[in-house]
Amino acid sequence: MTGVPASAAGGPSGARRAAAGAASPAAAASGTVPGAAVGRAAARSADNGESSGAGHGTPSGAGQGGPAGAAAAGAEASGAASDEDSGSAVLDEQGDAKPPRGAKLAAAAVNQASVWNIANLLTMLRLLLVPAFVALMLADGGYDPAWRSLAWAAFAIAMITDLFDGHLARTYNLVTDFGKIADPIADKAIMGAALICLSGLGDLPWWVTGVILGRELGITLLRFLVIRYGVIPASRGGKLKTLTQGVAVGMYVLALTGWLATLRWWVMAAAVVLTVVTGLDYVKQAIVLRRQGIAERKAALEEKEA
Template sequence: MSETNDTGTAAPAPVSNWNVPNALTTLRIVMVPFYGWALLVDGGDSVAWRCVAWFIFGVAMITDKVDGDIARKRNLITNFGKIADPIADKAITGMAFIGLAIIIDTWWMWAITVVVLVREWTVTLLRLSILKRVVVPAAQSGKVKTAAQAVGLGLLTLPLLEVDGWLDVPGEVVYGFALVILGIAVVLTITSGYEFFREVWRQRHEIREKSPERRK
């Protein structure tokens, strides 16, 4: 039996958490430890397992796009999806940054990892917790940042410097290209984070100005 709202018309039935987008999001979360393990087999020197890790990362990035498209197209947006989807995204990219920092093991890669993870998880936790009265839509720079991260991390997951023979030079070229893309992603991570916090401050300031206590 359908419920009715204040106007007497039938209210839409709540969306069940048991749907395809949420299943894909859950799958992405489950992939994280498998990706991390495959990436770090033999300290990251295993060509075969690095390729497996790249495949897992690619599937995760594809499901990230697919589950969002399905949820919006079929109106399958749920509270679980709102919480789990960003967590899944940050978990797989966070694992990639940490795993690659362990493999590359340079100060600049660790610095990049710390800066990116602090920004990503701070923004995510704010979106899920204290910003209930503030809605900050995803900026274009944030979308480009996400794409740049996916490309850069995906390429670096491949064993580009572990191959020999005729793949040696192409591997080094692609590795350099991947570092450039990752550098662009880091810049966009910082700028989009600044834009996010600026918008949060602006909206919260407007809310305070409009509050009844402020008008007294």
């Protein structure tokens, strides 16, 4: 075996030419042939040249393939560093494109910024209206018609925003963890502040405030207790109850006289009835949901054991 095949002699030289092309700044910057991929191709060609030369018993092939492999490795490192520095996609060991450095941090920043959407801003506005409403309601002893009218305006804005923030969040996919927590807190805060102020001023019996607030807090606690089995959906009766409560409390906030004062009493009576009836309905749903959840878990365990 006196000669070396052309493939063995050409392998290292081909590797050197590929490595030279990968090391060229123009080739790395053009983006048509990534430097890292060319470097790896050159390395594989050099390895093939080494094995072929060794199989034919010629040390010259191995000697020529060594520098070519080193040049290819240097070209690969240079191409990878160039891609990372330029912010473009980098190829991993399997040849797949990896996102540039810092892409995950940028995505996390976008998710955090999504908290500041229109639905959450309306919820924040409703929270800020609670202390403003209390201050207006109790201004000048709490019986001045002008201050009570301003307090009614703050209460009305809070109730209107309650109708829109949830709708906007569901329609435009703006639901966030902050909204899930802050929205019910804002609802109960403005309603509770109005009821306590009215009872404190003697305009509304304390037992009415106790029934409404007790029902709201009790149902909220009940939802948390059965959350492991499922979610109790809001019923039409519950929505009607909320609307009736808002109208009744709003009429009591205003300094009404005559037949309007009588009408607000009947509206509040309807709100109390709806509060109790819908509360009992939620309790029934919670019991059924818990029983179904326990039965499903029991059936799943029996199926697993079988």
